[in-house]
Amino acid sequence: MKRKAFDILRRLLILLLVIWTVVSLVTLLIEMVPGDPATAILGEQATEEMRTQFRQKHGLDRPAFFFSYNAEEGGLRWHGADNRYVDYWRALLRGDMGRSFRTDRPVVELILSRYGATIQLALAALFVAVLIAIPLGVLAGTNRGRWLDSALSVVALVGISLPSFVIGPLFIYVFAVWLGWLDPSGRFGWSSIILPAVTLGAALSALLTRMVRSSVIEELGEDYVRTARAKGLGERTVVYKHVLKNGLIPVVTVLGLQLGVLLAGAIITEKIFNWPGLGLLLVDEGIGKRDYRLVQGCVLVISVTYIFANTVTDLLYRRLDPRIRVS
Amino acid sequence: MNRLAIAGLVFIVLLSLVALLAPAIATHDVGATNLAARYLPPDSKHWLGTDATGRDVFSRVVYGARISLRVGLVVVAVSAVIGTAIGALAGFYGGWVDRVVSGYLFNVFLAFPGLLLAIAMVAFLGAGINKLILALCVIGWVGYARVMRGQVLKVREYDFVQAARALGARDWRILFVHILPNAVQPLIVQASLGMAGAVLSEASLSFLGLGVPPPAPSWGVMLEEARDLTTLQLAPHAMLVPGAAIALTVLAFNFLGDGLREYLDPRQRRR
Numbered sequence: 227m228k229r230k231a232f233d234i235l236r237r238l239l240i241l242l243l244v245i246w247t248v249v250s251l252v253t254l255l256i257e258m259v260p261g262d263p264a265t266a267i268l269g270e271q272a273t274e275e276m277r278t279q280f281r282q283k284h285g286l287d288r289p290a291f292f293f294s295y296n297a298e299e300g301g302l303r304w305h306g307a308d309n310r311y312v313d314y315w316r317a318l319l320r321g322d323m324g325r326s327f328r329t330d331r332p333v334v335e336l337i338l339s340r341y342g343a344t345i346q347l348a349l350a351a352l353f354v355a356v357l358i359a360i361p362l363g364v365l366a367g368t369n370r371g372r373w374l375d376s377a378l379s380v381v382a383l384v385g386i387s388l389p390s391f392v393i394g395p396l397f398i399y400v401f402a403v404w405l406g407w408l409d410p411s412g413r414f415g416w417s418s419i420i421l422p423a424v425t426l427g428a429a430l431s432a433l434l435t436r437m438v439r440s441s442v443i444e445e446l447g448e449d450y451v452r453t454a455r456a457k458g459l460g461e462r463t464v465v466y467k468h469v470l471k472n473g474l475i476p477v478v479t480v481l482g483l484q485l486g487v488l489l490a491g492a493i494i495t496e497k498i499f500n501w502p503g504l505g506l507l508l509v510d511e512g513i514g515k516r517d518y519r520l521v522q523g524c525v526l527v528i529s530v531t532y533i534f535a536n537t538v539t540d541l542l543y544r545r546l547d548p549r550i551r552v553s
Numbered sequence: 554m555n556r557l558a559i560a561g562l563v564f565i566v567l568l569s570l571v572a573l574l575a576p577a578i579a580t581h582d583v584g585a586t587n588l589a590a591r592y593l594p595p596d597s598k599h600w601l602g603t604d605a606t607g608r609d610v611f612s613r614v615v616y617g618a619r620i621s622l623r624v625g626l627v628v629v630a631v632s633a634v635i636g637t638a639i640g641a642l643a644g645f646y647g648g649w650v651d652r653v654v655s656g657y658l659f660n661v662f663l664a665f666p667g668l669l670l671a672i673a674m675v676a677f678l679g680a681g682i683n684k685l686i687l688a689l690c691v692i693g694w695v696g697y698a699r700v701m702r703g704q705v706l707k708v709r710e711y712d713f714v715q716a717a718r719a720l721g722a723r724d725w726r727i728l729f730v731h732i733l734p735n736a737v738q739p740l741i742v743q744a745s746l747g748m749a750g751a752v753l754s755e756a757s758l759s760f761l762g763l764g765v766p767p768p769a770p771s772w773g774v775m776l777e778e779a780r781d782l783t784t785l786q787l788a789p790h791a792m793l794v795p796g797a798a799i800a801l802t803v804l805a806f807n808f809l810g811d812g813l814r815e816y817l818d819p820r821q822r823r824r
Binding site for chain 1 (some may be wrong): 664665666668669672674676677678679749753756757760761762763776779782789793803808
């Protein structure tokens with residue numbers, strides 16, 4: 227019991243350390259922007275007065291960190307807590323991520339307006355992946371060593387290697403341009419999520435197929451399977467009722483861990499299908515328009531969601547599987 | 554090695570030749586637009602057709618191999634050297650060095666989506682091939698460090714290393730002469746998979762407009778330029794060709810890496 231509490235505490239400590247690192251990185255990366263952010267945003271024609279005003283408004287006139295180094299002004303200078311790094315943290319703890327450099331709207335508001343679409347896409351992709359992987363994995367596992375198994379494992383490897391920005395345009399070509407069944411992009415009716423979800427879920431479904439397969443093979447060798455067969459159960463019942471129930475435990479973990487990967491992968495998928503989520507906000511509105519404040523917010527929210535999903539999965543998994551809880 | 558790995562290796566050798574001999578193989582100037590020859594299907598003059606601005610797709614894909622392989626090689630080489638050094642030091646000296654590296658750095662990099670970190674870096678630094686390489690190295694070294702640290706921890710306890718230490722060999726001699734050669738095999742596997750990852754990341758970032766800037770014939774850029782509806786309708790090959798090039802290259806390095814892993818580790822060898 228004491229050991230368990232210590233373990234959870236250790237995980238939480240690492241979680242806090244990771245989040246601290248991410249926030250620090252995001253805050254300090256803005257210092258790496260070549261040249262002056264004010265000029266980059268307002269353009270070369272802006273007057274010096276406009277630039278000063280802009281810097282003042284977004285706190286860019288304040289020192290970047292606790293200390294700064296400038297050879298001309300006498301080397302190392304100490305600024306204390308009066309700096310942008312502390313500013314960002316203070317605001318963040320109040321739930322404030324600053325205002326967009328371009329539109330002047332609060333970054334939190336912009337992010338919240340897009341967050342749901344990204345989560346929806348990630349969950350749909352997860353669903354698609356499971357829907358494809360379980361039957362295919364079972365098929366491969368129960369036909370181990372036959373041509374069907376080999377064929378499926380090659381398909382899975384190809385699926386893992388095919389990046390979303392290759393599959394996506396291919397799907398658009400086939401289903402939107404050629405067959406004309408689905409919308410090529412955007413988020414309108416219920417059907418517009420199909421192509422993005424399949425694109426995002428494809429690589430995961432390939433990975434899961436391999437996992438379900440090896441899980442099924444492993445479980446088929448267990449004693450309880452022999453017992454089930456001996457008492458005259460049909461092969462279908464044995465596989466779907468007994469084997470899958472046990473075999474899916476490791477798969478569930480991977481699912482949770484992959485939710486984070488899907489969130490990051492959604493950036494590209496959203497770009498391909500013009501899906502109005504966080505990724506599109508980051509790439510088009512943030513990076514494309516050099517709205518650095520917005521970029522900071524998006525990167526922060528995506529990575530914290532990712533880290534959070536991973537930690538929750540990890541803790542849940544420990545509860546779900548008694549074998550791990552004991553060891 | 555298994556047949557898929559051999560196939561991967563053959564493809565990689567051919568691709569490297571194509572990249573090296575690009576000027577001799579390409580049939581057209583990669584940057585030459587020709588508005589009179591837009592959206593042409595493949596024929597005897599343009600082997601793989603032309604794109605939306607009339608550029609020759611075949612020549613661009615051939616030159617694209619140079620960008621992909623160059624970025625891949627530099628990223629793998631730099632991250633392998635840095636990662637190996639850090640992993641070796643952490644595994645060899647243990648103590649607080651190891652606690653910082655494996656307890657903190659590994660956890661941070663594992664908990665953070667690599668692609669997002671690369672995107673964030675390029676977003677602030679600005680696009681460009683060298684910044685792209687830098688970003689990919691920053692996320693790439695961790696894999697090598699983990700492999701190397703594990704190997705060092707294992708090999709460090711072997712009898713011959715203990716013997717060398719008893720004979721009074723210096724730390725660096727033990728590391729370079731005794732430990733490193735024994736850790737090379739898993740690093741080769743990691744490098745092969747790392748090439749696949751780097752080629753993929755380069756294409757992803759270029760596709761998002763954050764990598765190699767257009768009009769350079771990066772496969773990611775080519776895909777991005779060919780995925781509008783008009784081009785898809787009139788010249789799907791402009792999208793299919795670079796897409797196939799990326800997929801085949803990534804697949805080849807993955808096959809090779811998987812095959813090497815099985816081949817080098819007899820316990821994993823099947824049959």
